[in-house]
Amino acid sequence: MADGSNGDAFVAFERVQKSYDGETLVVKDLNLSLPKGEFLTMLGPSGSGKTTCLMMLAGFETATHGEIKLDGVSINNIPPHKRGIGMVFQNYALFPHMTVAENLSFPLEVRKMGKSDREAKVKRALDMVQMGAFGGRRPAQMSGGQQQRIALARALVFEPELVLMDEPLGALDKQLREHMQFEITNLAHSLGITTVYVTHDQTEALTMSDRVAVFNDGRIQQLAPPDELYEQPQNSFVAQFIGENNTLEGTIAEIRGDHCVVKLDGGETIDATPVNVTKVGERTQVSIRPERVEVNKERLQEGAHTLKAEVLEFVYMGDIFRTRLRVAGRDDFVIKTRNAPDQIRMTPGSMIEIGWLPSDCRALDAP
Ligand SMILES: Nc1ncnc2c1ncn2[C@@H]1O[C@H](COP(=O)(O)OP(=O)(O)OP(=O)(O)O)[C@@H](O)[C@H]1O
Ligand SMILES: [Mg+2]
Numbered sequence: 001m002a003d004g005s006n007g008d009a010f011v012a013f014e015r016v017q018k019s020y021d022g023e024t025l026v027v028k029d030l031n032l033s034l035p036k037g038e039f040l041t042m043l044g045p046s047g048s049g050k051t052t053c054l055m056m057l058a059g060f061e062t063a064t065h066g067e068i069k070l071d072g073v074s075i076n077n078i079p080p081h082k083r084g085i086g087m088v089f090q091n092y093a094l095f096p097h098m099t100v101a102e103n104l105s106f107p108l109e110v111r112k113m114g115k116s117d118r119e120a121k122v123k124r125a126l127d128m129v130q131m132g133a134f135g136g137r138r139p140a141q142m143s144g145g146q147q148q149r150i151a152l153a154r155a156l157v158f159e160p161e162l163v164l165m166d167e168p169l170g171a172l173d174k175q176l177r178e179h180m181q182f183e184i185t186n187l188a189h190s191l192g193i194t195t196v197y198v199t200h201d202q203t204e205a206l207t208m209s210d211r212v213a214v215f216n217d218g219r220i221q222q223l224a225p226p227d228e229l230y231e232q233p234q235n236s237f238v239a240q241f242i243g244e245n246n247t248l249e250g251t252i253a254e255i256r257g258d259h260c261v262v263k264l265d266g267g268e269t270i271d272a273t274p275v276n277v278t279k280v281g282e283r284t285q286v287s288i289r290p291e292r293v294e295v296n297k298e299r300l301q302e303g304a305h306t307l308k309a310e311v312l313e314f315v316y317m318g319d320i321f322r323t324r325l326r327v328a329g330r331d332d333f334v335i336k337t338r339n340a341p342d343q344i345r346m347t348p349g350s351m352i353e354i355g356w357l358p359s360d361c362r363a364l365d366a367p
Contacts, residue, residue, distance in 0.1 A: 009033035009069070010194050011057065011162065016066035018052050026052055028218040030066070034196070036161075039188050041197045043205040044215030045241075050198045054164050057196065059083055070162070086160035086193075088151045088168040094139040100126070100150050101135035107158040125153035128183055130176075145171040149180070159191055166198045181208050202242055206230065214238050230289075235276055236364040239287040246290060246333050249366060252282045260363055261305075262286055266328040270305050271358040276365050283366035290322070292360035293335040295344075295352060306355035309333065311346045321345060327354065 011034040018027035027049045034040050042050040055061040057068060059080035067074050075083060086107075094103050104122045113121075126132045129149035139147055148171045155163055165184075169177045185208045188195045199205055205212045206226040213223045214237075222229060222238045233239035240247070250264040252274070260274040262284055270286065277284050294300055312331055313324040320336050323346050327333040335354070337343050346352065 008035065010036040010038075010071055011196065012067075012069040013053070013057075014067045014069065016053075016056065016063045016068060018049070018056060018061065019064045025064075026218050027056075027063075030220065032213060032220065032223070034194055036194055037189075037192045039185060039195045039197065039208060039210045041199060041205040041209040041212045042215055043199060043202060043212050043241075044221075046200070048215040049218045050215055051166055054089075054166050054196060054198055058085055058087055058164055084160055084162070086155035086158065086163040088148075088155045088163075088165045094147060094150055094154070096139050098138070099135065100131070100137050100139075100142075103139070103150060104154050104157050107154065111158055121157055125157040128156070128187065129153045129180070143171075145173070145176070148172065152180070152184070156187060156193075160193065162194045162196075163188070164196050167200070168197075169199075169204070177204075184208070206242075214241060216241075233275075233287065233362065233364070236285050236287065236367050239285075239362065239364055244290050244334065244336075246288050246293070246327075248286045248288075248328050248330065248333075250284060250286065252277055252280050252284055252363065255280060259358055262363055264328045268305075268307055268328055270307065270361065271356075272361040272363040273359055275362045277363050284363045285366045286361055286363050288356055288361045290334045290336040292356055294355050294357070295335065295337070295346075297353060297355065300355045301357065304355050304358075306353045309352050309354050311348050311350050311352060313348055314346050316345070325352075325354070 013030045013032040016027060016030040017025050019025050030053065042053060044050055052061060056063050059078065063076065067076060069075065070083065101122055104125055105118050108118045108121060126135060129152055131146065131149055134142065134146065148168060152168050169180050172180060181204060197208065209226060211223060211225050212229050214221045216237050222234045230243055233242060239245050248264055250262040252260055253263040253269065254261040255274055258273055260272050262270050262272050264270060272286050307327055309325040309327045311323060312326055315322040319339055321339060321343065323335050325333045325335060
């Protein structure tokens with residue numbers, strides 16, 4: 001399904017490439033398909049091609065190569081306003097000469113909806129973004145965040161089958177952003193709207209999405225549900241980009257099925273799971289999440305390799321303890337432990353031993 005060949009897909013990118021200047025490809029070979037009702041997020045660094053993909057799906061840019069299909073039909077030659085797609089773009093263009101209520105009513109008028117239905121829908125959409133009192137204002141009379149919420153309401157007011165959103169919450173404060181994240185996913189799921197959402201914010205991507213496509217350099221690096229993305233990153237880029245992560249560099253010393261031994265550059269030896277490394281002698285970056293580091297030796301498998309570590313810093317964060325260690329010559333190794341009654345608070349300067357289950361330590365490519 002993820003290869004874009006599924007005939008049941010509601011949205012499909014098939015071998016899509018895009019170049020703006022006829023030389024460099026900013027989208028390199030995009031294959032992506034979404035079933036109806038899915039909430040998919042494109043996540044990636046600035047310039048990785050997310051907006052470009054959304055613009056092609058909306059019809060404001062054409063693909064240089066490949067095909068984009070909606071409900072099985074190629075839309076390469078269908079103009080944007082005939083695609084029936086709700087959109088919120090990075091520059092939330094509202095009609096400046098219309099009031100908020102008129103902005104929201106417009107897509108309903110175009111669809112020939114009666115006045116009382118229009119008013120009910122506009123009211124509901126405004127309430128959703130907590131802007132019920134702003135119906136009579138014009139865009140220039142509102143803050144950036146308020147305009148952004150109106151743009152969001154306008155994209156959803158006609159209950160489109162497909163909604164595209166490009167950083168729709170970027171201008172909002174944390175509390176409002178979290179409220180809107182909840183409202184958007186709730187609404188999308190309850191109305192069965194298929195959503196393609198773009199963000200830089202990994203927490204937003206993980207909490208809102210059915211699946212996340214991690215972009216880098218015009219390619220999807222991994223496409224997976226949030227838990228799989230976080231727990232089973234398929235390469236170093238994804239491991240570094242999603243969540244907090246410890247990295248140790250070394251060389252593969254032994255490899256057997258789903259287990260390998262890595263000789264770290266500092267000379268120590270550790271156990272890991274080989275992910276995208278294949279042979280002895282290969283360079284690797286091993287990746288381990290701070291919450292999966294074990295400081296209690298009794299919880300480790302028999303014969304597990306451990307490492308000596310020096311405690312550098314202890315930070316009390318309420319629900320968790322965050323401790324920074326010097327490990328294998330690096331002083332940026334972080335562990336997180338839950339603030340449980342029996343949890344020890346480590347003292348800077350002391351020496352401890354750490355280990356992990358090999359399944360929590362992933363040997364990835366060394367870029
Ligand atoms: N209209 C354009 N003409 C020429 N190059 C463009 C145009 N729009 C985007 N690009 C280039 O294409 C690449 C991808 O841009 P895009 O806007 O898709 O990135 P993005 O992932 O949305 O980034 P951001 O997170 O910063 O919004 C960038 O290198 C950008 O400079
Ligand atoms: Mg963008």
